[in-house]
Amino acid sequence: MKEPKVHVGILFEPQIEFILLNPYRINGMEISGKQVVTYNEGRILWNGRLYNELLFEPVNEATDAFELLDVTIGINFHWERKEDQRFLGSLKIIVENKKLTGINVIHVEDYLTSVISSEMSATASLELLKAHAVISRSWLLAIDNSIDNSLRHDSAAPNNAANCQLSTVNCQLKWYERDAHTRFDVCADDHCQRYQGITRASTEIVKQAIAATRGQVLTSDGKICDARFSKCCGGAFEEFQYCWEDTPHPYLRKQRDFRIFNPKTCDLSFEATRPGGGLPDLTDEQEAETWIRTSPPAFCNTTNKRILSQVLNNYDQETTDFYRWKMEYTQEELSALILKRSGIDYGQIIDLVPIARGTSGRLWKLKIVGTKRTLTIGKELEIRRTLSTSHLYSSAFIVGKEDVSPEGIPGRFILTGAGWGHGVGLCQIGAAVMGEEGYKYDAILLHYYIGASIEKLYD
Template identity: 70%
Template sequence: MKEPKVQVGILFEPQIEFILNGQYVVNGIHVTGRQVATYDENQILWQGRLYNELIFEPTQEQACSFDLIDVTIGINFHWERKEDQRFLGALKLIVENKKLTGINVISIEDYLTSVISSEMSATASLELLKAHAVISRSWLLAQIQKNKEITDTQSCYSAFTETADELIRWYDREDHTNFDVCADDHCQRYQGITRASTEIVQQSIQATRGQVLLYGDKICDARFSKCCGGAFEEFQYCWEDVNYPYLVKQRDSKTIQELPDLRIETEAEQWIRTSPEAFCNTTDKKVLSQVLNNYDQETTDFFRWKVTYQQEELSELITKRSGIDYGQILDLIPMERGTSGRLTKLKIVGTKRTLTIGKELEIRRTLSTSHLYSSAFVVDKKHIENGVPSSFTLTGAGWGHGVGLCQIGAAVMGEQGYKYNDILLHYYIGASIDKLY
């Protein structure tokens, strides 16, 4: 198998400003320097002419780069911001949703070098970086294959179910139809060569070149999150109702194997309110700095955390985030949990409306101005008058969906001397590692 290329959606704006550092070719013309492309009645306006699509190809792959101006990173997260970013490979411009989309077309191994530096600190241990290189490569190739199968069969992808009493919605990457993956946390963080890539990152990519996780003869859908909170979540509790045998419940530990059934409310509550032993239960700043970039370190609580909302604040937040006026919030009732204690169904009881929502990301989006750290939480109500609480405190566990590799847990494993294959097979149970190219 030849090393594939990947198309990464970077920027989605009515106007895209970019700088070509070196000679690029578009429609047989050599161009360089600062450029501006603008959406104009479902076409691309560039240098006074209209186009349906533009592809700027570098004349020298490794010597040329391009800058995209004002790229939004951390979309809808608490640290959302804009920055200029630099990329290798080609720049493709298309029209989508009455805007322009800027797409980077790049070889997978060059893409991975950036992903590893963007997802975590480039100073992480070699074994952690090697593990992340394998899962990022596996996840990407699995998504490309999945997208091809969907396109080939023209199958319809349903991401929600709705009744009068229940709204269950999940968010996956199948909404990208004109490129393979996006560059933000929705898929994998990818910030080109903006983040400094160190020798150890390049070493981790080279050492694992072409390696992927397999289950049987199929590439694993190798999900990962920042912190599982001590227990792995299963795929079907976060996304479509598909069971992957390598993404199953387990405690994030080698010393203690026993894991309570966190789908049971009393077990989940005890688990979330305590601080059980787990690889990801760490406050070691050296370890955390390996996984968390500067803006991620703005968050210090992740294994266990708390957030408190006053009544008016919570009711306004839920109305704004969901578009549904529940009135005053009377209760938040856990209805269903996954194997990590994450809520997959939550009943919101209000004076005007009662509705059960899910899955985990829908719950997190509804209960936060950006994304709640996770849906593994329990609720405490205070000062209840005439059935209306004055405040709600959510006590929670973990950061992210908790499926697959736990980045903080994996960092601790690397620091403790575990090799990358041991780290991978801890999080992807029964999988194997093989070389595709």
């Protein structure tokens, strides 16, 4: 098959400013230089005329680039900021939700070159970069196993699981999916995969990793794997159904992030006799508490700054404690935070009660008990969003209460937690350690995607 193209949503604003750094074609004309497009009563205003859609195509697809001004990165995260970004490929402008959306249309392999440089440092080991190239390609192309992404761009109906809410009087579960995007394939932020075009220069080793794995994807039961990944699993893999819809994937199963391979032979035998080699039942509250309060060995249990600098970009390195971490809130801080983030007035917070945990100890149901209201929320991302000004590192935490009043109102809450992100699929920090220890990219992939195969989809 032929290498497909991907539509990436970059910018969502009432007005978009950009610079065509080389000649671009539109409506039979060649133009370049700074351009401004503005939302105007359901249409696009450009150069004094109104349009339903604009497509700026490069004259030379391999080299021509454009620059988008004031792109927001890290949306709703603690390091959110704006920056100017450059991109290869075409620029498409559409109207969506009473704003303009700027979309980059680009070949998959060019997209991946940027993703690998955006998701982690381009100084990472070759084997880690190769592994990440395969999972990023798989995750992207698993959007539609027919691989004809052009069929999706004008779909009007989002997947209901994209922002699913199952409500009763006392329970509210939500999860957030990439299928919320209906007029482009993926967004450019952490909601999908970080993509920042050619803003961050790719090194030769990144290009080598992309070329060495060109067209390769992970498959299971004849389908491309939905290859999720997160920063740090905290020592144990989470399963898909505890974070998103209730459809378990056989390759995203529970397992300890520990040495199960011989890096030379790729022997898949578990080291069952190794002390501490087994994974406790972290759906059990007592087992989860013991696990979170200790620091068991794991690939991702590292403080090696040299390795971490290979995985984490500068703004990610603002986070220093991630394998095990602690957050503290006063009663006033927590009650105000939950009100602001959820829009629900619980009154004073009496308790945060674990109701259900996944296979990594991550909570996917949490009961918030207040003086005015009690409600069980989930899944993991909704819990993280509710208990932080941006996103709590993970939902694998236990709750401590201090300074409890005679009326039973705690004065202080202490959350002790494990990991960074949802913990499903590849653990980026664990994979970085594996690469440094001599594991090849196929061994890294088969550690995190259990029973999967690596296949070449196109040349």
